[in-house]
Amino acid sequence: MDTSIMLFTRDLRLHDNPAFAAACRAGTVVPLFVFDDALLSRSPNRARFLLDALDDLRASLRARGGGLLLRRGDPAEEAVRVARQAGAGEIHLAGDVSGHASRRLARLEELAAAERIGVTAHPGLTVVPPGDLRPGGGGDHYRVFGPYWRAWSDATWRPLADLPGGLSPVEQADGVELDAIARAFAAGASPDLAEGGETAGRKRAHAWLRDLLGDYDGNHDDLAGELTSQLSPYLRFGCVSPLELAAAARREGGEPFARQLAWRDFLYQVTAAFPAIGRRDYRPRDGAWHDDEDALAAWREGRTGFPIVDAGMRQLAREGRMHNRARMITASFLTRNLRVDWRHGLAHFDRLLADGDLANDAGNWQWVAGTGNDTRPNRVLNPLRQAARFDPSGAYVRRHVPELAGLDAGEVHRPWELPPDRRAALAYPPPLLDTANGKIVNAS
Structure with a gap:
């Protein structure tokens, strides 16, 4: 044999x-x-x-x-x-x-x-292999998601691979102990990191498909609700099959969720064609980035003075993950409001994210920064409007920024508007950027 x-x-x-x-x-x-x-x-x-x-x-x-x-x-x-x-x-x-x-x-x-x-x-690794779909009229990959999504939706998917039965014993001795690797490389992991592995991933996937898939389109941006699948690290390490997940979503009418898996595939085919996606602008932008080490440090530590931004960054540090809407808000704040190079943000995310992955992380950072595959490269996500829309009660901020836990919904996203004595008692930093007249203005 x-x-x-x-x-x-x-x-x-x-x-x-x-x-x-x-x-x-x-x-x-x-x-x-x-x-x-x-x-x-x-x-x-x-x-x-x-x-x-x-x-x-x-x-x-x-x-x-x-x-x-x-x-x-x-x-x-x-x-x-x-x-x-x-x-x-x-x-x-x-x-x-x-x-x-x-x-x-x-x-x-x-x-x-x-x-x-x-x-x-x-x-x-993906639902549809990166090189299988190509735009008509030439080109080695799709640069815009809309046409890719249509091609992806019409593509014939491969059948699911069989689950192997009995196996032969492995006779060679292991050369590595997992505990030794853990001591050398996993020390300092986020305290609330999810459990990895296929068993945990399939359990989470089955429960989510059963209980929450039907409401995904209306709930996936609810920051406090945490109603997304939270399967991204399991997909990143292949603990869950993206094809099996997409097929199950389709069977249950979960097209909005399948669209997110298609976006993942889209970024993989972009990365296959542009492997430097983590180092170079996919679409170069005009203007220089602003170097500000203090602002970058405050952003990393979740001390920008903008509660919705700080909540996302602190969730990342504690859990090794961040709600996708919060990823967009924090990335936009760094690149659009602070005007800091997206590569600094990517590097920080890469150090902390359990689902850290070149194609998805660099592709999404470039999308937000205006150098990637967004058809609206000048898009800016105003953190105050994002907070009002996706965390209207302030529950997400209060969960991750304990200094603001005592504030109500009308105060928690704008603590700088409190009376001076209450503001001083919060032990929370003032905003990095000017908020005069209810607007966010770059400091320089």
């Missing part, structure tokens, strides 16, 4: 995993994950979530008679080394779009070819 290597990367699940299903069909499979220090060191929250996901994946593999081999080092080198030791003729993995993933695949193919080992990259 042939032996192959299943190299897990960002597809840490057994359900609808095309790469794993193909490896199992070929014969005996050796499941492998390689810790890459360059990725582990970027975020303690993602390191913590990853460790949860791997622990859960290992338990699921063991329940089927198999196991998960863990290594640490260069993923291409380790995969080929394990393949050589196991006598494997093929390495299977999920395809990806980032520059790092592309270099990893090229390196893997080069090393494997020298050993006469095949390498196959499979779909599974």
Whole structure:
């Protein structure tokens, strides 16, 4: 019976995993994950979530008679080394779009070819693979979401991959202990970080599809309600299949939610065509960014004096996540009001977000900053109007900014309008920008 290597990367699940299903069909499979220090060191929250996901994946593999081999080092080198030791003729993995993933695949193919080992990259990261949809009349990718959404909606999706049955035991000894990785890279993770893994992700997905999908269109921007799926970190690590989720949403009439998954796919196909999306403007903008280290530090710490902005930034620090509407508000405040380069915001989000992901994060930051795929590049989200519309009771602010917990709905979003004695008692900073006449004016 042939032996192959299943190299897990960002597809840490057994359900609808095309790469794993193909490896199992070929014969005996050796499941492998390689810790890459360059990725582990970027975020303690993602390191913590990853460790949860791997622990859960290992338990699921063991329940089927198999196991998960863990290594640490260069993923291409380790995969080929394990393949050589196991006598494997093929390495299977999920395809990806980032520059790092592309270099990893090229390196893997080069090393494997020298050993006469095949390498196959499979779909599974998105609903529709990044290169499958192309605009008519030429062009390598869609630059505007509307036409992409129509093409995505009409596309034929691949069938869900089979769930493998019994597996063969993994005989090679593990070279890495999860506790050692946790001590080295997950220390300092956000205290309220969600539990990672396919088991937790599928449980959350099933409950949300059952209870909240039908009201998604009317509730997804409710900051205090927290009625979104909160599945983004599970999608980022492949603990939940985006295709399985989209298919379930479609069956239940959840087109507004499916549209969000299409937006995710849209940004992946943009990133595949423009891998420098995290470093360079997709569409260069006129004018220079404003350098202000003090303002940037206040934004990072959630001490801008604008409660809706500070609530979002503090939620990020505490939970390793942020409501999507709050992401838009905080990003717009940094880039539009403070006029700080979006790359500074992206870097901070990348350090803290459990769902931190190049395509989604850089694509959305550039969308807000006016350098990306927004058809209205001059769009500005006024934080005061956003607060009044999406947190009218002030519950979201009071939850995350305890200094303002005693204020009512008419006061909590504009504490600078309180009488001086009450304002001084709050121990809350004054606004970074001038709010004279009810308007937000840049300080410089």
